Amino acid sequence: MKAAVMREPNKPLSIEEVTIDKPGPREVLVRLKAVGVCHSDVHFWDANFPVETPVILGHESAGVVEAVGSMVSAVKPGDHVISILSPFCGTCEYCLSGHMSVCHTINREQFQRQMSEAPRLSIKGEKVGQFLNLSSFAEQILVHENALCAIDKDMPLDRACLIGCGVITGVGSVFHAAKVEPGSTVAVVGCGGVGLSAINGAAIAGASRIIAVDLSDEKLQMAVRFGATDVVNPSKVNAVEAVKELTKGGVHYAFECVGLKQTAEQAYHMMRPRGVATLIGMITPGVNIEIPGIEMLVTEKRLQGAIMGSNQFRIDFPRLVELYRQGKLHLDDMISDRIGLDGITGALQNLKDNKGTVARQVVVFD
Secondary structure, three states: OEEEEEOOOOOOOEEEEOEEOOOOOOEEEEEEEEEEEOHHHHHHHOOOOOOOOOEEOOOEEEEEEEEEOOOOOOOOOOOEEEEOOOOOOOOOHHHHOOOHHHHHHHOHHHHOOOOOOOOOEEEOOEEOEEHHHOOOOEOEEEEEHHHEEEEOOOOOHHHHHHHHHHHHHHHHHHHHHHOOOOOOEEEEEOOOHHHHHHHHHHHHHOOOEEEEEOOOHHHHHHHHHOOOOEEEOOOOOOHHHHHHHHHOOOEEEEEEOOOOHHHHHHHHHOEEEEEEEEEOOOOOOOOOOOOOHHHHHHHOOEEEEOOHHHOOHHHHHHHHHHHHHOOOOOHHHHEEEEEOHHHHHHHHHHHHOOOOOOOEEEEEOO
8 A cells, every 4th residue: 555654753754655464353454535634743743742763644534444354343344434543442441431532541552463463564574653553644544443433424534534533632622521511601722623623512512602712813714614703813912811801701611722831821821710721732741831729729720631532432423423414513614625645744844834724634545
């Protein structure tokens, strides 16, 4: 199969012929049809997060099942599926208590091949790293069955792939992590793909006021299409003061979708007493967030993280597909460009340069 291989950080990805193994027990081979280019991929491409090379990046994908290994029961050949980077075992404390999105961080080895086994991906015998259990910048993926969810075949796969990361991270954080209530007020800091999804989710949840915060006026215009009632550009006003003024004291819920110390602290300070701030953006390892402890105590403000929208994806994905069908989930507006496999380096650079018109660029395979 052809794949976009990363051999060095910040260098163009090379399109190479990669050998992908046959499915083993509980493994599924998927022919990909569409892959979203996510800002999380940029964090590894530019070495902000470490990754061993050579590696195939990419993790926001959808396709058609080609083959299954023994013991697979969740999907069958011909199924249309969405992948996710947070597979679940189904038997640990977190899975059994409904917090399956955490499972992959605790039981990582259960979803990978052991050193004694043949690698899933290789180039002329050299092992190629499988990024986030997926490696979706390729024509095929070979993954654990619990990294996949079957969906209806009439769902366009170039929209469906977005659900597998950006959309579930944003919308899921609204529904599962923060539990936004109808009539409440919301601030979303950062209006990339994840932030726009959080805004969309807050609108679906019935929030009465949704304030989009971003340095790009173009992205703020997009945020209005996704449900924002107000916009704030921190380059023109003090973002915290502007949000507090709009809401007469602060929002009930704040979402940080950038991954910076400054914006995380701003999200906390935008809240009213008993507000909940949810950190979604990927904050660089080693960076600490500072908030006033005594204020957190006396105001009962809460600061929390949410990985992949605290998802229950086998339930969530079909519901999100239905919301798209009903015109409530704005996946069409999310796609800013459709590209081929050889356009991935340019797409990553667009995200790194923070181009205001870019929400999601999607690789589409024939």
